Amino acid sequence: MSGTDRSRYVAMLIAAALLSIVPAFPQEARLLEYGVPAAAAMDAARLQEAVKLVKDAVERDDIRGAVVMVARHGKIVLHEALGWKHKGYRLPMEKDTLFRMASSTKPVIATAVLMLEQDGKLRVSDAAAKYLESFNNWRSRTITIAHLLSHTSGFRIPVIFYPFDAKDGQPPTLRSAVDRFGKEGPEVEPGTSYSYSNPGFNTLGAIIEIASGMPLEVFLKTQIYDPLGMADTLNHEDAAKLDRMATVYRGRRGGDGRIAWQQGFTPDDPPDFPVIRASGGMISTAMDYAKFLQMYLNGGCYGQARPLSPESIRKATTPYARENETSRYGYGWSISAEGIYSHGGSDGTFAWADPGRDLFGLVFTQSPGGNNPRTEFQKLVAQACLDK
Numbered sequence: 179m180s181g182t183d184r185s186r187y188v189a190m191l192i193a194a195a196l197l198s199i200v201p202a203f204p205q206e207a208r209l210l211e212y213g214v215p216a217a218a219a220m221d222a223a224r225l226q227e228a229v230k231l232v233k234d235a236v237e238r239d240d241i242r243g244a245v246v247m248v249a250r251h252g253k254i255v256l257h258e259a260l261g262w263k264h265k266g267y268r269l270p271m272e273k274d275t276l277f278r279m280a281s282s283t284k285p286v287i288a289t290a291v292l293m294l295e296q297d298g299k300l301r302v303s304d305a306a307a308k309y310l311e312s313f314n315n316w317r318s319r320t321i322t323i324a325h326l327l328s329h330t331s332g333f334r335i336p337v338i339f340y341p342f343d344a345k346d347g348q349p350p351t352l353r354s355a356v357d358r359f360g361k362e363g364p365e366v367e368p369g370t371s372y373s374y375s376n377p378g379f380n381t382l383g384a385i386i387e388i389a390s391g392m393p394l395e396v397f398l399k400t401q402i403y404d405p406l407g408m409a410d411t412l413n414h415e416d417a418a419k420l421d422r423m424a425t426v427y428r429g430r431r432g433g434d435g436r437i438a439w440q441q442g443f444t445p446d447d448p449p450d451f452p453v454i455r456a457s458g459g460m461i462s463t464a465m466d467y468a469k470f471l472q473m474y475l476n477g478g479c480y481g482q483a484r485p486l487s488p489e490s491i492r493k494a495t496t497p498y499a500r501e502n503e504t505s506r507y508g509y510g511w512s513i514s515a516e517g518i519y520s521h522g523g524s525d526g527t528f529a530w531a532d533p534g535r536d537l538f539g540l541v542f543t544q545s546p547g548g549n550n551p552r553t554e555f556q557k558l559v560a561q562a563c564l565d566k
Contacts, residue, residue, distance in 0.1 A: 208252030236261035280523030288510025317363025332364025383456025405483035429547030
């Protein structure tokens, strides 16, 4: 057996093992409701230890503020706001604070792609060139939608977008921006290696627009956000909700270990890019994103909405590419050896779903570069489960 064949064989064994430990989806589509830890077989004292980790980080100025949430068996057993939404103005973080989600957008984009596959409007095995003529060249025509979803397209493009050029007085579009990626093409053979790619996910956004016949933001709102009741989630700022948005503080660790903070994005700043993108850009709240996570734990439904089938959930959370020593990447999710799937965003958001414990958690900050105790928080939450 060659080295390549051996690696593929090992990857198949890992995928099979992960699928075997994921339990059957709940028989009922659980709607989130608040409950006490005991009702979800969780230790209240251990959960408060997890909260204290984050509270202490705020007090040390390791992070500026956070909203944390934990839910198990559909019961929200922890939901707290800590620290500051804007420290200079002494505006406290609130449970319904709006966060810039950055790459926490990617699981939502992968969900949109799988919804279109369910509707027969595309297949993940399709070449991107089927939808984008700019990919129909010797460099890019072997890139598939599955490659884009799993960061194995071979792209090594170091920017989210190249500079936008206005042509014939027309405003730039996601499609025109993505066309430049197809013309440049991959640096390595598609499907052979993992490399996190924002251009790859922006390409998916253009494919969603073409396959659905809708602008990306319209598809996301009408097909995902509205059906799931994600009333505060959008892909551009809402002037009526600016007072609920958190300021982003970017931290830099000094030689003494202390964090020096610089104010970054502030509500009402101009958008980062002139187009709606798929690599990031979503704005959401802890509660809205919680509904999205619960939909995954429910096997693809939430209330009367069923964005995904159980088979599509399994497809999204199956490991396809080796991300690092401890995790693999599926379609829009990073997947641990225990089958826990998660994603973070560069502005400080992080969420995970643990199907083995029927649990999800999130730590939302806007403090990138700080000393965020999210890993320790996640461990304590797992330890708080009394029956696993």
